[in-house]
Amino acid sequence: MRVHFHGAAGEVTGSMHEVEAAGHRILLDCGLIQGSREAEARNVAPFGFDATAQDALVVSHAHIDHIGRIPLLVKRGFRGPIYAQGATADLMPIMLLDAASLQEGEAERANRHRPAGMPPIVPLYSKDDVVAAMKQVKPLPYDTCTTIAPGVDIAFRDAGHILGSSIVELWADGKKLVFSGDLGPVGTPILRDPTQIRQADVVLMESTYGDRNHRERMGTVHELGEIFATAAREKGNVLIPAFAVGRSQELLYWFAQYWDEWQLSKWQVFLDSPMAAKVMRVYDQHSELFDDAARRVWQDKPHPFKLPNLHVSESIEDSMAINRLEGGAIIIAGSGMANGGRIVHHLKHNLGRRNAHVVFVGYQAQGTMGRKLVDGAQWVRIHGKDYRVNAQRHTVGGLSAHADQSGLLAWYGAFENAPPLVLVHGEDKARETLAGEIFERSGRKVQLARPGEWIDA
Template identity: 50%
Template sequence: MNITFLGATQYVTGSCHLIQINDHKILLDCGLIQGDYEQAQKNYDDFPFNPASIDAVILSHAHLDHSGKLPLLIERGFKGEIFAHPATIDLCEVLLEDAGYLNERGAFWENKKRERQGLELVEPLYTQQQARNCLRFFKPVPYTHKTTLMSGVTLEFHDAGHILGSCIVELDLNENNHSKKVVFSGDLGHAGAPILKDPTCLTKADIVLMESTYGDRLHRNWDDTWEELGSTIRNAHSQRGNILIPAFTVGRTQELLYCFNKHYDDWQLDNWKIFLDSPMAIKSTNIYSKYSSIYEDDARKDAQNCGNPLNLPNLTMTSSTEDSMALNRIQSGAIIIAGSGMCTGGRIKHHLKHNLWRHQSHVIIVGFQARNTPGRSLVDGAEWLTLWGEKIRINAKVTTPGGLSAHADQQGLIDWYKNFKNRPQLVLVHGEPEAQKILAEKLNTDLNIKPVIAEYNQCIEL
């Protein structure tokens, strides 16, 4: 009985961990590696195991850095079941098919260049159809519903509060009368965030795998965050420019819409035309509306008493390419929410091209920006951004409200772990090296424990 760490080891994306028990193999997540071109190319590598040997996958949530290689796993031989929350399955239908589309489009344009150069053509990582085929492997598991996956393995999901349907994974393992409780945090949400409940606190485990994305920092408190966001919107209107918000299509987009609704008058949002410019975000927002029963109390009451809390009187959802292109003719008065969240693709890149060089423009960064992404360059104060080979001068004002995060901060991570009464063995995953080092030192100082910082292909016996 052991766990091998095969992704998100001293890196934020590519979540994948292998549990071996009773001659069975179970994957926790099977996510894409995201970042620059060199990092993304690693997704084409062979899996460090035979996909046909995997009996089951347990999926913590729908974000592609946790789910995005599932179609590839199936294409290469996996025939088991994928256990996930029902909302996660609905979101995966949207996210994985979109990823397949982007793969196909990327391969198409790459092959155009290769044909002219007489080079060998490339295949997409996987196609839209392969993404659709993935859906028949999913098996829904609601929160707090104990499910026996196979002999010696019992699963229970708990709300992680990160995105809709996100799960903390609790596994009871038994091999040769030797029992262990494994808890995988998945991605832990930021307590007090809109729409979703706070992460569930558990009290018992033998080993805990915990994310550490923001292990080196504290988030700004929510009141100050909303004040900065509202102030930025009000000030931007007087400067007669546009506001661009690169937002993850699942989670952050819906939080923004909910908060725009709650603060509509205070933030003077009636002065703006608001556009949700992402077909995937539009579909995801509809899924969020479907699952209001798992919202936190205030949001659930809003949905019950006042209708859809994700709707706004001046919100336009632009699905078509033509409608999206038309937004680039707007010189002022538009708030454009578009993917991708790290500005690595999607429609936001086109809007950046048309607005970054304008002094009147504003860019509000509302999510984590991985190393070597355009979004990270904006946060780090770059003077230029290269888009499609063209250097764009960054004259727009870039704002990063510190509290807008879907991940727990350092204190949130420590507080969540402190609920385990027996101080179980702790392994840090899903974080950059410096953040993990700082978090480990803080845990040692505060709780007198020495967590393991997972390394690639490291195996821990249970």
């Protein structure tokens, strides 16, 4: 068994790893590279392998940095099956059609100002490409062993990161590889805890937060309540960049849980995301994946997805109307790193207001507007114009959908005999810190994956 690393090897987006085993080539994830314009430009480059030679694609979960180049893979000749957990399979077309729409829109806007005689900019892929790729998807349940090629078996285990997120176990050539995908923290609302696995011959583990521990979740929830109280006194708006899958649903869960305590009836709550509205329907279809606490909230509190003052803005006109409100609005909108989507328009209208609050509830990759704001930028450029940042900024770390350093150490520590470990999906500072912690505890020297490198398992 040999593993080649093609993405999320020294960075946190573009997840893609190729396994050669039993005479077959199996791809683990096919994610979009996100961040700066320079980083995103790499998405159009040729893959580091022949797409037509891949026998199967195995998807860990439906975040775009893990699935965002699947239509391009198919467009370039991949014809094999795409295996995904059932909820992931339902989320994938929602996510990818939205990605295609954004790319088509960006290409159209760029071509309006394209000098005469220059070739037009074309999107990475179209909605038709997404529809074609989704015909190859084969849903699988958790905890079932499936033969995906002669001599190659896989099983999905719950990763506790987003709905349908999976740890991948892969058996071939008498060896067992475990790919963590993205691991969620223990105690994440709505979701079950990540599955602990005991046996492996090699482990590929994410390391997004390998150098830090999150704030205790309930402290973070208390902080959210304080932000809302301050914004209410100041009569300002609260903007929350959030991914349509996972974070948006968790926020609504907490709104239901603390409806009275946070006096949320005084606010207008906007979920400004057509995609998030579709995602909520997938959540309702897969409530069997919820943990016990979530089932109680759904029964005993205001339904998180049906709060009495919740407005789900699906049309562009609805979204634009929100910007007429100078106060009293909680606006949840994508993208989660503020590098595109509707949140950018709300930032444009609110960043200059001293009584506005921008709340970051997830990881902000290098080069994104979210990262610039978190790092204290006083000016940001939006749609070709510079905007002064007067709004108050809050980084709320305890709502992360990723396991922190303690969680990663505990998950790897559950394996017997400290199997060989390769860290993926993390910036170098986080990976190096985590590798040092693991070596101190187990004596295991850890490899940091690099693009283009490979290991023999």
